[in-house]
Amino acid sequence: MKGLFITIEGPDGAGKSSLVRRLQKAIQDETDRPLVMTREPGGSDIAEEIREILLNPVHTKMDARTEALLLAAGRRQHVVEKIRPALSRGDIVLCDRFVDSSIAYQGQARGIGVEEVKAINAFAIEGLKPDLTIYLDVEAEVGLSRIRDKNSNRTQDRLELEAITFHEEVRKGYAQLISQEPERFNIIDASQAEEKVFEDTWAVIKERLNDTY
Template structure:
């Protein structure tokens, strides 16, 4: 049986991480197929070390292209070590971010160029594409306020600390991608409460799992 590759995307503060945790439980209750839950940047031992370099708030001198190349390198290792083997086994892979993030953040917001970032990532992933991408949409100022909320009790990473104009450009980048591949993306209004977002997302994923089965 062919594996199923599902990615969750969105700007900072969209609520991806908490949603992925709830989806993990829901998917495991729905099907007997093995589930691999992972994330980017990171997802494998080497890729997690690359993540630390990329997101370290002290690395303010990092060049935009260096950032993009590091992300692609980590992604390559992640694909080889974890994602591709899981899909080859017929597992479901649920990933918090994938190539679309690099295109939105580095291609659009950093101004490197969408096609340029696509090219270096194509070298890394060798044609691997998600079967379904959930895009959690939230306006930049809403996402940033969520991140700054003291209840989150964590430090902001280097990308989260960027100006609001950067995060607005990230959102624009995502919508450019959605226009290019509307059949792959499902847009979820992430400004709504967590339960509503979960229920809407789960309905889409559950249908996709049923179709694959």
């Protein structure tokens, strides 16, 4: 049986991490199909080490293309080690970020070029695409204020520390992607209360689970 690959995307501060935790229980309660929870950057041992390099705020000198290449390298390892094997078994894979993040963050916000970032990631993933992508939409100012409120006792990562103009460009990058593949994306208003965001998201995923299994 074919696996189901679901990704959760959105700007910083959209609430992806807390949503993913709730979705894990909801999916497991809904179906007995095995569920693999994962994330990017990271998701496998090697990719997690790359994540540490990428997000370390000390690395202020990192070149934008270096950043994009490291992300693609980690993604390749993640796909080979975890995502493809799980899908081959017929599992559900729920991933916090995937290629769309690289296109929005590095291609658009860093200004490297959307097509250039798509090209290096095409080499890394060899045609793998999510079956369903949930996009949590929130204005940059709202997202960043949430990060400051929630993370007052920890150091923000290198990307969270970028100026608001960078995060505004990230949102533009996502908007372009959605316009190109509207059938894959489901947009959720992440400025709503956390419970409503979960309910709206779960309705979409539950329908896909019922259609698939």
